[in-house]
Each structure stands twice: as structure tokens, then as C-alpha cells.
Amino acid sequence: MTLRRTLLALLPALAVLSLLAVLAAEAAGGDNLVLLDAGPLARIGAPVAANLADLAAALTLGGAVVAGWLLREEADRTRALGIVAGAAAATTLARGASLTFSYAIATGQPVGSPRFGSDLGVFLATELGVWLLCGLLAAAATTTVAVLGTSAALARAVAVLSSVVAFSAAMTGHAAGDETHEIATSTMLVHLLAVGIWLGGLAVLQVLTDRSRDDVRVLRGYSHLALICWIALALSGVLALVVRMNTPAELLTSAYVQIGLGKAVVLLLLGLLGALQRRQLATGLGTDSEGRRALGTYRRLALLELALMGLAVALAAAMSSSPPPEEEGTPPAGTAGTLTGYPLPPAPDLVTVLGQWRPDPFGAALACVLLLLWWRPSAPPRPRGRSLQLLLGAAALVLLTSGPLNVYGKVLVSAHVLQHVLLLVPAGVLLGCAMTIPPRLRTLLEGRWPLAALLAAAGPLLLAACYISPPLLRAALDSHAAHLALQLLALAAGALIALAVRLAPAPRRAWVAAVPLLLGAAGGIALRSTERLLAASWFGATGRTWRADALADQQSAGTLVLVVVVLIALVAGGAALRNRGRRG
Structure with a gap:
């Protein structure tokens, strides 16, 4: 089937899916006055625009992932990136329409009314407006980059940019400002990334030539990605629905x-189809009668899978354009509740701290993805020690992003600092020790220990800059997006330190490792000696009756940093002496 015929065949399907999105949104919205005030065009246009934006964004992300990591032929990548560029342009247009309809709904001004657009500047200054605008600009940037070439590196850059579009969309969820906001936005981000890679990747594979579309190596690589996405969708979807429900009775009373x-039912059916497809791949897509039969079955299952995923996206668009069940209960009391959206945790002691957990779906999903990619079917044999390092790094990531430090990090300087220090080392360093060194980084740094030392220092310096800058630190406390970004920065900084040390010449590795340790020691001393409280309007205003002296808590953070630095230095020194003894 030619690309033109494929696109023409998609138009009726898009119309049907958009109609389903509108009908589902009408059912979920009911007689909501906000939606009624926005007028019929916004009520109908919002789910249609959301549906088209989600489908186009999925095609962009999934197509870029397939082109960047799975396709080996230049002609296939060129074709895939052409589709990706068109999808990115469609995403930009749909995001623009979605912003327009969201403004109409938020302000109660029907599109085309005399006052429509009169306070657009005010709307764009709100959190919803900012993220909608960011998504629009990111989609436009993705479109621009997608037309610049056909290399695998460019496809990967497009995948990163389209992930930013998904990130922006995740930040516009309904739960902003309530106690489940962080969980809701994290699950939405995981959800959008997973459905994008799965749906978009499968769709792009269907428009390649028969030889490439049925390439067993490509299909097996994609099949493993699809399995990861299915697991992520199942976990994030269930959690996202649970946090928006007040009682189980809403399964019977709430259209949303x-x-x-x-x-969820559609997802179960998709899982069944995926299992059947993996069985066909196991049979083999050869040229004999059994192989041809397996190939035909696989193609039919793929088309059915696309149809079901389109239905799931339409239902998701309806949900994103409709209000969830109204929150029951009262918001968290006190200034801590106002600042963080959560009740003030109890005074920390050994027993109490161990019971304080706040699951972070993004950190858990990232750890799971790392493990599944590590043990993918096509992965090369790896030393047992590297696998152990990855397991320990992933476990540390989950513990630090979902455990007690994630709870107390919102109200204590010491917990906030310690969380990021431990994300840097051991979590980030362990992951960096396990991962394969990128060839370009090896070419750049191998034998150049001063450059490796500079790379090892870059992450800690950026992290310190975020703490020193009041606007950046306040943003990391106030915004879940910035909070996740700061955690990822700490994790990446640790991984870069490990890579820099591994690439440095053996006699100079101690020098490279010493650079981040010295920076950490300097940071600890600064925290202990300064009289200026970090984010005083936050950490000094949480209303704690325990550890009420925020400056003393900050000084204890400096002590904790110094303890971590000393422990890491001892461990690294012991490992170096042991290796020297073995060589001797």
C-alpha cells in the first residue's frame, strides 16, 4: 500500500475516532457549567483537537524511536522521518487548536465571541497556559528538526524533542494543585511516552516496504519495546485512575x-494481541508455508492492534477534555499543606521514617525500563558485576524517589539535599558504571584526563548552581516538572562521573574521581558555615514544630554531605588499593 493510499484510508478512521472522543467527552462532562459556558465549538473541538494531537504526537515519537534505534537501511529511515515530520507538523497545528479551546473553556468565552482573547495574556501566565504554550513551541521545534535530515542521530534528537511535547502535555493534567498532583502528572508522563512509542512505532512500521516491515530483527526489537510500553501503560493507567477516584462506587456512577x-479493557485486549504477535515471531516469518501463514497472521494482528490503540487514544482524549470526579474531603491543613500539597509528615525518628513512603511512578518506571532494556532478548552478554551494578542503581533510584527522603525532602533542607546527593552517588554512579560507554564519548575523552575531570565536575557544578539560585531552587520545590528535572540532573551527573573516571587513563583516575569529591566537600562546608537559608520562604515557612530551626537543619545537611563524601572516598580508595594489589 502506498503512503498516499494509507493516508487516505486513515481519514475515515480519524473521523470515527474523533466522533467517539466527542461522544465520550459529552458523556463524561454531563451538565458541567464550565463546559457549557465555553460554547459548542469548544466542547466539540477540545476532544477532537486533543485526539488528533495525541495521535500525531504518538506517531512522531514512535516513528522517531523506530528510525533512530531500530531501522538500519537509509531508505527506510528517510521514509520514516518523512512521516515523522508530517506528524510533527500535525501535532503543532492540533496543539495550537487545543490551546485555543482550552482558553475558551478556562475563561468561559465561546470561540468567536466579542470578548474572546481579551485576557489571553493572563491565561498564558497560568500554569495550564504555560504548559500548553510550551507544548506548542516544542512541537514546532520538533517539526523544524525533523525536516533537517535523515540520519539516526537526527531521528534520536527528534525523539527527545517529542518527549518534551509529551512532558508538557503531562503537566496539563486535571490534578494540578491537589494532593495527588505529583502522582497524576508522573503517571500521565509515563502513559504518554509509552503509548507514543508503542502506537507510533507500530504505525510507522506498517508503511515501510514489505522487506523492511517484515524484517524479523526489527520486529523483535520493536516487540520488546512494545512489551515495556504495555507494562508501563498498565501500571501508570491503573494508578492514574485510582488517584482520581474518591470511592470504588464511582466505577458505577462516574462516566469519567x-x-x-x-x-483498561482495551489495554488487556492489546496485551492479548501482543502475546499472539510474539508467538508468530517465535514461529518465524519465513518463506515456507508456515512462515507465510505466520506473516499474514502477524500483519492482521498489527492492524487490529492499531485500531484498538486508536480507540484507546480517543478515550484518553475524551478524559483529558472532561472533568474528573470532584474531589471529596478537605485539602491538607497548615502552611506545609499549602506549600507542598501534602500534610506535614510526622517528626522523623527511626521507626516513623521507615513508614513514610510516597510512590513516584516516574522514578519507578525509569528503573523498570532500564532493567527491561538491559535484559532485552537482543542484548549482548554482560559481566555479572555490571548487571549487579545496574540492579543496585535501579533499586537506589526507586528507594530515593519513592521512599522517606521523597516525603521529608519537601519540608527539610537536609532531606532535600541528601536525596539529590544520593541520587548522584550511589544511584547515578552505579548506573554509569554499568552502562556501555558511548563511542563518541570514548573518542572525545579517552586519554584526555583533564577533559574527563571537567566532565566529572560539570554535573555537580550544575546541581550546585540550582541550589545557589533562589528562582531555580524555588521552582524545583514548587513545580513537579522542575522537581523531576533536578532529580534527573543529579542522576545524570552521577552517571557522567562514572563514565569520566572509566575513560580516564589508569594513573589519572584518582585525580578525576577527586574532582567531584572535592566539590562535594566544598558544598558540605558551605552548607555548614553559611547563615543564609536556602529557599527561606519555603523551608522556613512549613510550620514545623519539630526541627523548627531551619538553618540548623541546613547545617546538618552540610554534615551529611561531608559524611557521604568521606564514605565514598573510603570506598573508592579501598577499591583502588584492592585493584593495585591484584595487579601486583
Whole structure:
């Protein structure tokens, strides 16, 4: 089937899916006055625009991932990136329409009314407006980059940019400002990334030439990605629905929850189809009669899978354009509740701290993805020690992003600092020790220990800059997006330190490792000696009756940093002496 015929065949499908999105949104919205005030064009246009934006964004992300990591032929990558560029342009247009309809709904001004657009500047200054605008600009940037070439590196850059679009979309969820905001936005981000890679990748594979579309190596690589995405969708979807429900009775009374339940049923069917497809791949797509039969079955299952995923996206668009069940209960009391959205945790002691957990879906999903990619079917044999390092790094990531430090890090300087220090080392360093060194980084740094030392220092310096800058630190406390970004920065900084040390010449590795340790020691001393409280309007205003002296808590953070530095230095020194003894 030619690309033109494929696109023409998609138009009726898009119309049907958009109609389903509108009908589902009407059912979920009911007689909501906000939606009624926005007028019929916004009520109908919002789910249609959201549906088209989600489908186009999925095609962009999934197509870029397939082109950047799975396709080996230049002609295939060129074709895939052409589709990706068109999808990115469609995403930009749909995001623009979605912003327009969101403004109409938020302000109660029907599109085309005399006052429409009169306070657009005010709307764009709100959190919702900022993220909608960021998504629009990111989609436009993705379109621009996608037309610049056809290399694998460019495809990967497009995948990163389209992930930013998904990130922006995740930040516009309904739960902003309530106690489940962080969980809701994290699950939405995981959800959008997973469905994008799965749906978009499968769609792009279907428009390649028969030889490339049926390439067993490509299909097996994609099949493993699809399995990862299915697991991520299942976990994030269930958690996202649970945090928006007040009681199980809403399964029977809330149209919004029932649509979410319908999505879950579709996901189960998709899992069944995926299992059947993997069976066909195991049979082999050869040229004999059995292979041809398996190939035909695989193609039919792929088309059915695309149809079901389109239905799931339409239902998701309806949910994103409709209000969830109204929150029951009262918001968290006190200044801590106002600042963080959570109740003030109890005074920390050994027993109490161990019971304080706040699951972070993004950190858990990232750890799971790392493990599944590490043990993918096509992965090369790896030393047992590297696998152990990855396991320990992933476990540390989950513990630090979902455990007690994630709870107390919102109200204590010491917990906040310690969380990021431990994300840097051991979590980031362990992951960096396990990962394969990128060839370009090896070419750049191998034998150049001063450059390796500079790379090892870059991450800690950036992290310190975020703490020193009041606007950046306040943003990391106030915004879940910036909070995740700071955690990823700490994790990446640790991984870069490990890579820099591994690439340095053996006689100079101690010098390279010493650079971040010295920076850490300097940071600890600065925290202990300064009289200026970090983010005083936050950490000094949480209303704690325990550890009420925020400056003393900050000084204890400096002590903790110094303890970590000393422990890491001892461990690194012991490992170096042991290796020297073995060589001797």
C-alpha cells in the first residue's frame, strides 16, 4: 500500500475516532457549567483537537524511536522521518487548536465571541497556559528538526524533542494543585511516552516496504519495546485512575471513571494481541508455508492492534477534555499543606521514617525500563558485576524517589539535599558504571584526563548552581516538572562521573574521581558555615514544630554531605588499593 493510499484510508478512521472522543467527552462532562459556558465549538473541538494531537504526537515519537534505534537501511529511515515530520507538523497545528479551546473553556468565552482573547495574556501566565504554550513551541521545534535530515542521530534528537511535547502535555493534567498532583502528572508522563512509542512505532512500521516491515530483527526489537510500553501503560493507567477516584462506587456512577475502565479493557485486549504477535515471531516469518501463514497472521494482528490503540487514544482524549470526579474531603491543613500539597509528615525518628513512603511512578518506571532494556532478548552478554551494578542503581533510584527522603525532602533542607546527593552517588554512579560507554564519548575523552575531570565536575557544578539560585531552587520545590528535572540532573551527573573516571587513563583516575569529591566537600562546608537559608520562604515557612530551626537543619545537611563524601572516598580508595594489589 502506498503512503498516499494509507493516508487516505486513515481519514475515515480519524473521523470515527474523533466522533467517539466527542461522544465520550459529552458523556463524561454531563451538565458541567464550565463546559457549557465555553460554547459548542469548544466542547466539540477540545476532544477532537486533543485526539488528533495525541495521535500525531504518538506517531512522531514512535516513528522517531523506530528510525533512530531500530531501522538500519537509509531508505527506510528517510521514509520514516518523512512521516515523522508530517506528524510533527500535525501535532503543532492540533496543539495550537487545543490551546485555543482550552482558553475558551478556562475563561468561559465561546470561540468567536466579542470578548474572546481579551485576557489571553493572563491565561498564558497560568500554569495550564504555560504548559500548553510550551507544548506548542516544542512541537514546532520538533517539526523544524525533523525536516533537517535523515540520519539516526537526527531521528534520536527528534525523539527527545517529542518527549518534551509529551512532558508538557503531562503537566496539563486535571490534578494540578491537589494532593495527588505529583502522582497524576508522573503517571500521565509515563502513559504518554509509552503509548507514543508503542502506537507510533507500530504505525510507522506498517508503511515501510514489505522487506523492511517484515524484517524479523526489527520486529523483535520493536516487540520488546512494545512489551515495556504495555507494562508501563498498565501500571501508570491503573494508578492514574485510582488517584482520581474518591470511592470504588464511582466505577458505577462516574462516566469519567467508566471511560477509564474502558481504556483498561482495551489495554488487556492489546496485551492479548501482543502475546499472539510474539508467538508468530517465535514461529518465524519465513518463506515456507508456515512462515507465510505466520506473516499474514502477524500483519492482521498489527492492524487490529492499531485500531484498538486508536480507540484507546480517543478515550484518553475524551478524559483529558472532561472533568474528573470532584474531589471529596478537605485539602491538607497548615502552611506545609499549602506549600507542598501534602500534610506535614510526622517528626522523623527511626521507626516513623521507615513508614513514610510516597510512590513516584516516574522514578519507578525509569528503573523498570532500564532493567527491561538491559535484559532485552537482543542484548549482548554482560559481566555479572555490571548487571549487579545496574540492579543496585535501579533499586537506589526507586528507594530515593519513592521512599522517606521523597516525603521529608519537601519540608527539610537536609532531606532535600541528601536525596539529590544520593541520587548522584550511589544511584547515578552505579548506573554509569554499568552502562556501555558511548563511542563518541570514548573518542572525545579517552586519554584526555583533564577533559574527563571537567566532565566529572560539570554535573555537580550544575546541581550546585540550582541550589545557589533562589528562582531555580524555588521552582524545583514548587513545580513537579522542575522537581523531576533536578532529580534527573543529579542522576545524570552521577552517571557522567562514572563514565569520566572509566575513560580516564589508569594513573589519572584518582585525580578525576577527586574532582567531584572535592566539590562535594566544598558544598558540605558551605552548607555548614553559611547563615543564609536556602529557599527561606519555603523551608522556613512549613510550620514545623519539630526541627523548627531551619538553618540548623541546613547545617546538618552540610554534615551529611561531608559524611557521604568521606564514605565514598573510603570506598573508592579501598577499591583502588584492592585493584593495585591484584595487579601486583
